[in-house]
Amino acid sequence: xxxxxxxxxxxxxxxxxxxxxxxxxxxxxxxVLVVAPLVAIFAYLVYKGASSLNLDFxxxxxxxxxxxxxxxxxxxxxxxILLAVGSLIGVPIGIAGGIFLAEFGxxxxxxxxxxxxxxxxxxxxxxxxxIAVYSLIVxxxxxxxxxxxxxxxxxxMIPTVCRTTEEMLLMVPNAVRExxxxxxxxxxxxxxxxxxxxxxPGIITGCMLAFARVAGExxxxxxxxxxxxxxxxxxxxxxxxxxxxIYVYAISPYDEWHRLAWGGALVLIVLIVLAVSLxxxxxxxxxxxxxx
Amino acid sequence: MAQVPEISIDQSQFLPExxxxxxxxxxxxxxxxxxxxxAFLSSRGNSAIADLSFHWLMVLxxxxxxxxxxxxxxxxxxxxxLAWNSFGLDxxxxxxxxxxxxxxxxxxxxxxxxxxxxFLYGTLVSSFLALLLAVPLAIGVAVFLTEMSPGYLRAxxxxxxxxxxxxxxxxxxxxxxxxxxxxxREHVNPWLIKLLGWTGFFGDDNPTGLGFVSAxxxxxxxxxxxxxxxxxxxMTAVPTSQREAVLALGATRWEMIRMGVLxxxxxxxxxxxxxxxxxxxxxxxAVTMVIGNSPEIRRSLLANxxxxxxxIANEFAEASSDLHLSALMELGLALFIVTIxxxxxxxxxxxxxxxxxxxxxR
Numbered sequence: 061x062x063x064x065x066x067x068x069x070x071x072x073x074x075x076x077x078x079x080x081x082x083x084x085x086x087x088x089x090x091x092v093l094v095v096a097p098l099v100a101i102f103a104y105l106v107y108k109g110a111s112s113l114n115l116d117f118x119x120x121x122x123x124x125x126x127x128x129x130x131x132x133x134x135x136x137x138x139x140x141i142l143l144a145v146g147s148l149i150g151v152p153i154g155i156a157g158g159i160f161l162a163e164f165g166x167x168x169x170x171x172x173x174x175x176x177x178x179x180x181x182x183x184x185x186x187x188x189x190x191i192a193v194y195s196l197i198v199x200x201x202x203x204x205x206x207x208x209x210x211x212x213x214x215x216x217m218i219p220t221v222c223r224t225t226e227e228m229l230l231m232v233p234n235a236v237r238e239x240x241x242x243x244x245x246x247x248x249x250x251x252x253x254x255x256x257x258x259x260x261p262g263i264i265t266g267c268m269l270a271f272a273r274v275a276g277e278x279x280x281x282x283x284x285x286x287x288x289x290x291x292x293x294x295x296x297x298x299x300x301x302x303x304x305x306i307y308v309y310a311i312s313p314y315d316e317w318h319r320l321a322w323g324g325a326l327v328l329i330v331l332i333v334l335a336v337s338l339x340x341x342x343x344x345x346x347x348x349x350x351x352x
Numbered sequence: 353m354a355q356v357p358e359i360s361i362d363q364s365q366f367l368p369e370x371x372x373x374x375x376x377x378x379x380x381x382x383x384x385x386x387x388x389x390x391a392f393l394s395s396r397g398n399s400a401i402a403d404l405s406f407h408w409l410m411v412l413x414x415x416x417x418x419x420x421x422x423x424x425x426x427x428x429x430x431x432x433x434l435a436w437n438s439f440g441l442d443x444x445x446x447x448x449x450x451x452x453x454x455x456x457x458x459x460x461x462x463x464x465x466x467x468x469x470x471f472l473y474g475t476l477v478s479s480f481l482a483l484l485l486a487v488p489l490a491i492g493v494a495v496f497l498t499e500m501s502p503g504y505l506r507a508x509x510x511x512x513x514x515x516x517x518x519x520x521x522x523x524x525x526x527x528x529x530x531x532x533x534x535x536x537r538e539h540v541n542p543w544l545i546k547l548l549g550w551t552g553f554f555g556d557d558n559p560t561g562l563g564f565v566s567a568x569x570x571x572x573x574x575x576x577x578x579x580x581x582x583x584x585x586x587m588t589a590v591p592t593s594q595r596e597a598v599l600a601l602g603a604t605r606w607e608m609i610r611m612g613v614l615x616x617x618x619x620x621x622x623x624x625x626x627x628x629x630x631x632x633x634x635x636x637x638a639v640t641m642v643i644g645n646s647p648e649i650r651r652s653l654l655a656n657x658x659x660x661x662x663x664i665a666n667e668f669a670e671a672s673s674d675l676h677l678s679a680l681m682e683l684g685l686a687l688f689i690v691t692i693x694x695x696x697x698x699x700x701x702x703x704x705x706x707x708x709x710x711x712x713x714r
Contacts, residue, residue, distance in 0.1 A: 076604050083606035087500055090492025091509065094580070097573050098516050099526050108530075125605065156413030164410055174414045183627070183695035185634025187661050188688045191668065191681060192446040195431045215420055222417065226467040246399030248406035276520020279661075283668055303522045311641060318530070323493045325523045328465060336518045340511065 078272070102329070109326030112319045122289055122305075125314055132324050134291050135305040142285060142301055143275060145210025150217025150274075151267050156255075157218065158225025158263075163251050172321045175226070178219035189216055190280030198284055206292065206299035209285030216277065217270040224266025228259040272335035276328060278303040302328055317344075373468035424688065432682035434674060435466065443682060444468050459647035459663070461672050468686065470647045474564070474657040478639060479632040480567030481653070482575055488624055489572075490579035497580075498587045501611050510584075517577035525641035528570040534641055536569070537561025541654060555652030562644035564653045570638050575628040582627060584619030586705045587613050623701025630694040634687060636661040660687045 104169030116131045133253060157174065165171030189212055197208040232255050240250035256263065278301075281287075286298040302324055309321035392400055411693070435443060448465040450457035458467040497509055544565070545556045590613050598612035614621070644656025645666055659682050671677040 076607065080604040080606040083495075086499060087492045087496040091496045091501075093489055094493050094516070094576055095429040095512055096507070098512055098519075100531070101519065101523070104531055105523070153413045153416055156410050157417060160410035160414035164407055165414070170414075174417055176696070177417050177421060180692055180695045181417060183630050183634070183635060184424070184691055185661055185687060187636045187664055188424065188428070188634070188684050188691075191664065191684045192427045194668075195427040195681070196423065218420065219396070219417060219671060222414075240642060247403045248399065251400075251406070252423065265556050272518060276522065278520070278522045279665060282665060286669070303520055306526060307522045307637060307641075310522070310529055321526060325526050329523055332518050332520065336515060340514075 062340040067173065068297045080110045105322065105326050105329055108319075108322040108331075112323035113326060117320075117323050121291060122317075122320065125316070128316055130316075130320065131301075132302065132305055132320060132327075134288065135300040135302045135324065136327070138285070138288065138300040139302040141206055141295075141299060142209045142213055143271065144280070144337065145207065145295070146213030146217055146274060147267070147271065149211060149214030150270065151221055153214075154218045154221025154267075154270070155225050155263060157222035158229060159251060159256065162229035163255065175223070178222050181219045182223075185279070186216060186277050186281035187282075193280065194283040201296075203296070204284060204286035204298040205296050206285055207295040209281050209299065209301065210295075212280035212284050213277065216274050216280065217267075220270035220273060221267055224269060225259075225263050228262030228266060229255060231262065232258050261342055265342045268335050269339050272339075274333075276303050276332060278307050282307075303348050340349060381506035385680045389479045419596055421692075425685075428681055428685040428688060432678055432685050435682040436678075438675060439466065439679075442467075442677070444472065444686070446579070456649075458649070461667075461676045464673070464675055466675070468660070468679075468683055470649050471658055471660040471663055471683060472487065473649050474643070475633055475659040475661070477564050477653070477657070478571055478643065478659055479629055481564060481624065482571035482632045483629055484578060484626060485568060485572035486576045490624075490628070491577050491583055491621065493576070493580045494583035494587060494610055495614075498584055499605070510636035513577050516566070516573070519576070519583070521635060521637040524570055524574055525638035528566065528638055528642045532570060533561040533566050534568055541565070544654070552651055553653050555650070555654060558652070558655050559645075560644065560656075562642055563655050564643065564657050565661075567639050567643040567657075568653075570642055571632045571635055574635060574638060575632050578631055579624045579628040582702060583617070583621050583622035586617040586624065586702065589706050617705065620702050620705030623698045623705065626694060626701065630691050630698060634661055634691050636665050640665045660684075 091248060117133075118131060118136065120129070120131035121134045122132065126313070157178075161171050161175060193208055193212040193215070195236055195345050199202055201208070236258055237250060237255055240254045241247070245254070281301050281304045285301055285304065288298045288300040288303050292299040306321045306324045306328070309317040309324070312318070356497040371502055439446070446467045447458060447469065448467065449455070450460075450462065455611065457465065458470045460466070493509075493513065497506060497513075501509065508514065541554075541561060544554045548554045594616055595608055595612045598608045603611065639659055639664040643658060645658050645662060646656035647658050647663065648656075650657070664680050664684055664687075667676070668680050671680060
């Protein structure tokens with residue numbers, strides 16, 4: 061009887077140790093399985109894309125099918141224009157919303173509702189934003205335009221910028237605000253020139269994060285900016301965009317276009333990785349260390 | 353530059369019998385009636401109007417977020433009215449019959465027959481397949497990063513997982529079309545058909561490699577970072593006392609994780625999974641490129657299909673009639689409502705566990 065109990069105890073010991081080891085193994089395995097696709101994607105992008113990146117890629121527009129060469133210069137310029145318009149709309153409104161959440165509405169029910177709605181809006185599919193902006197701007201105007209594409213991107217930036225601005229402003233110590241008020245600085249000026257200025261590195265990185273997220277969005281641009289095979293000057297015309305061009309080329313049957321798509325993908329991913337790394341670097345240094 | 357005012361203190365004010373106030377008193381000697389506007393203006397010094405307008409400008413911009421949601425909903429409802437009036441509620445489950453083959457036909461722009469059933473089916477199947485693949489891996493990664501990994505690995509691995517979230521959808525799609533689909537087609541699908549073909553869910557009539565399995569795999573890769581980072585957040589929110597208590601009772605490390613951490617964080621983990629589901633439901637570009645785009649319902653998981661988002665992306669720019677466009681808008685409205693409900697529910701769950709810290713999950 062005693063040896064039976066001893067045997068059972070030893071068996072349980074071994075079983076628990078085995079389960080512990082198996083769990084550790086599974087956890088390490090899942091980490092490897094998660095890191096592997098990322099490494100695979102990056103490696104393949106560099107391998108396939110590097111060969112098509114030359115000066116032509118950055119200076120020429122796409123050539124007709126069947127001719128080799130050409131580039132994606134109009135798509136890169138178009139993306140820059142769309143992001144500029146989007147930032148013009150998204151960044152001021154987003155920062156203002158963040159200022160409200162952190163300075164004026166802290167703890168109120170309205171602020172909680174705004175914060176919750178911003179988070180939910182972040183999760184709305186970008187294609188739904190695209191068709192809403194289509195119905196709002198493209199249909200009344202009667203044509204696709206860079207302006208509508210910029211508006212779609214701007215609306216997508218607002219919730220992200222708002223939330224990160226609020227987080228950064230909450231990190232500014234209350235002593236700074238109280239010192240400003242004690243000196244008789246008007247409230248609006250204290251918020252703008254002192255609190256926001258103190259948190260400005262963090263706010264800028266929040267804008268960069270929204271920028272990086274929106275730079276890769278394709279779905280809202282399919283029905284608003286629509287794409288363009290040539291240079292586009294005015295905001296009233298359809299305009300090419302880098303992710304949109306990548307999508308069109310990727311699903312096409314032409315090898316030359318596939319090559320261009322890989323090059324464009326490499327450019328896009330390098331820009332986004334740079335932005336994300338910069339964001340991480342600045343926020344790890346702390347919001348207030350680099351304060352002017 | 354302000355002049356220092358002359359200060360002359362009347363010593364008599366400190367004597368108990370006299371009562372005249374000092375010279376530098378700022379309160380008007382005779383209070384009398386002060387109008388509300390004057391009281392307001394003088395209470396804030398010189399900046400009352402500027403303060404008020406600034407305050408309301410900020411409130412307006414914050415309310416713009418509500419405005420955006422209302423605007424999107426309004427536009428979608430208005431444009432989908434035509435389809436709603438034509439089909440009503442059975443837009444979501446009706447099956448027409450193809451007159452030539454007598455097979456069920458769901459999406460027929462030529463004859464004006466529109467039913468959303470194949471897209472609902474496609475969205476649900478691809479999303480749940482993605483969850484099936486992603487949730488164990490994401491929780492495994494989160495457990496490893498929070499509890500098991502050595503300190504020097506934590507930051508780089510967390511950075512890599514964040515980087516996965518930052519990659520645009522179209523690049524995932526590009527990689528999937530040229531790398532993942534051939535890989536699955538040559539090496540994985542034949543094994544699936546051989547081993548699991550008897551279940552009826554893995555037919556061999558689609559040799560292209562596109563289909564729900566490919567879409568499920570690429571979606572799983574895309575929703576992994578979200579589930580993993582949120583799970584890490586809720587796991588670190590569990591107090592250390594819980595872990596120490598379980599260890600004090602003689603548990604192994606895995607038992608400590610299972611009983612002390614995962615059990616306490618399970619509500620938040622459910623919220624993270626639902627948030628991942630919300631992202632998978634609305635994912636467009638990568639799915640459009642690998643799912644084969646066929647508006648049919650087949651039992652095989654290797655068959656071509658279509659999701660709500662992918663059919664909008666494919667057919668919107670070339671919609672042939674007003675009814676077609678309106679039907680696509682109605683699909684968009686359904687997608688909008690479903691993702692809002694799923695995301696709101698998930699955010700509430702995560703908030704309940706992390707107790708309302710404002711956290712922008714990236």
